[in-house]
Amino acid sequence: MRIHMVIQKRSLFDRLLKSCFVQSSACLFTSSSMAKSKFEYVRNFETDDSCLRNCYIVVRLDGRNFHKFADQHKFTKPNDNRALGLMTHSARSVMAGLEDIVIAYGQSDEFSFIFKKTSTLFKRRASKLMTHVVSQFSSSYVFYWKEFFGDQPLLYPPGFDGRVVLYPTNHNLRDYLSWRQADCHINNLYNTVFWTLVQKGGLTTTEAEDRLKGTLAADKNEILFSEFNINYNNESAIHRKGTILIWEMQEETVTKRTKLPCQEETDVTVTRNRRRVREHHCDIIGEQFWQEHADILEHDNP
Ligand SMILES: Nc1nc2c(ncn2[C@@H]2O[C@H](COP(=O)(O)OP(=O)(O)OP(=O)(O)O)[C@@H](O)[C@H]2O)c(=O)[nH]1
Numbered sequence: 695m696r697i698h699m700v701i702q703k704r705s706l707f708d709r710l711l712k713s714c715f716v717q718s719s720a721c722l723f724t725s726s727s728m729a730k731s732k733f734e735y736v737r738n739f740e741t742d743d744s745c746l747r748n749c750y751i752v753v754r755l756d757g758r759n760f761h762k763f764a765d766q767h768k769f770t771k772p773n774d775n776r777a778l779g780l781m782t783h784s785a786r787s788v789m790a791g792l793e794d795i796v797i798a799y800g801q802s803d804e805f806s807f808i809f810k811k812t813s814t815l816f817k818r819r820a821s822k823l824m825t826h827v828v829s830q831f832s833s834s835y836v837f838y839w840k841e842f843f844g845d846q847p848l849l850y851p852p853g854f855d856g857r858v859v860l861y862p863t864n865h866n867l868r869d870y871l872s873w874r875q876a877d878c879h880i881n882n883l884y885n886t887v888f889w890t891l892v893q894k895g896g897l898t899t900t901e902a903e904d905r906l907k908g909t910l911a912a913d914k915n916e917i918l919f920s921e922f923n924i925n926y927n928n929e930s931a932i933h934r935k936g937t938i939l940i941w942e943m944q945e946e947t948v949t950k951r952t953k954l955p956c957q958e959e960t961d962v963t964v965t966r967n968r969r970r971v972r973e974h975h976c977d978i979i980g981e982q983f984w985q986e987h988a989d990i991l992e993h994d995n996p
Pocket residue numbers: 756757758759760761762764769770771772773774775777778802803
């Protein structure tokens with residue numbers, strides 16, 4: 695009985711204390727619109743992560759543990775076009791929402807988004823830029839999953855990591871993109887030979903691995919050509935080169951039904967130029983792509 699009383703007193707005391715606290719803190723917020731709460735100082739713990747001016751801002755995301763994710767969702771080997779299509783569709787959704795992205799490049803489970811040098815989006819704060827890109831991409835990946843994978847259910851929520859890298863010159867940025875495309879080429883050539891040896895050559899995965907140990911690109915091309923009559927250069931460009939997304943002006947013709955005063959309703963054809971994201975699967979290491987799309991890169995600073 696005594697214990698019960700003590701507990702009751704204690705909870706009454708707690709409630710009183712709580713109500714006092716709520717009233718006093720409410721006071722802090724409402725007494726004057728200029729007043730700041732005593733907690734305001736914690737803002738100062740935030741660090742300034744704004745990206746250096748005059749640099750391209752690259753946000754690269756990459757699927758978390760996609761080796762396992764691909765196995766569990768029965769991705770075809772070495773390349774799954776449903777998976778690549780979904781990656782590209784999600785990247786388009788990122789670009790559509792963030793117009794300062796001038797080019798994006800994707801392969802395998804990764805995508806890089808390049809913001810123009812002069813972008814002032816989110817005050818160039820790295821964390822804001824990166825989280826917007828990665829969250830928009832991730833939610834799109836899940837949202838559009840069924841459109842690409844049909845009856846294959848999504849078994850668990852996939853995750854993507856993100857990083858921000860700054861490149862001060864066009865030369866650096868082009869080398870960055872060349873690095874990613876070279877990576878795509880190296881991995882795809884290896885995977886193509888590896889899975890051809892397994893799927894068409896009847897080798898076990900261990901035997902195929904042993905066979906490829908120490909081989910150069912020329913050796914891999916030779917195995918494909920002489921043993922399987924496959925010319926690697928004729929393999930699909932999306933797998934060899936990856937995916938490049940850029941903005942391009944596209945003429946769009948729409949028919950509108952209009953009615954002028956004192957006239958009957960008529961169909962009027964209107965043509966306008968619209969900015970659209972276009973997909974390419976070409977070489978971006980050489981000069982040609984950059985000459986054909988000279989507006990992507992800004993002039994280097996003097
Ligand atoms: N079968 C198949 N697997 C793919 C495809 N695209 C990506 N993957 C898998 O995804 C992996 C991506 O490589 P990484 O990003 O280096 O490795 P990860 O397993 O995602 O690991 P972390 O990125 O470090 O979390 C590849 O090694 C493949 O196993 C595809 O089209 N088909």
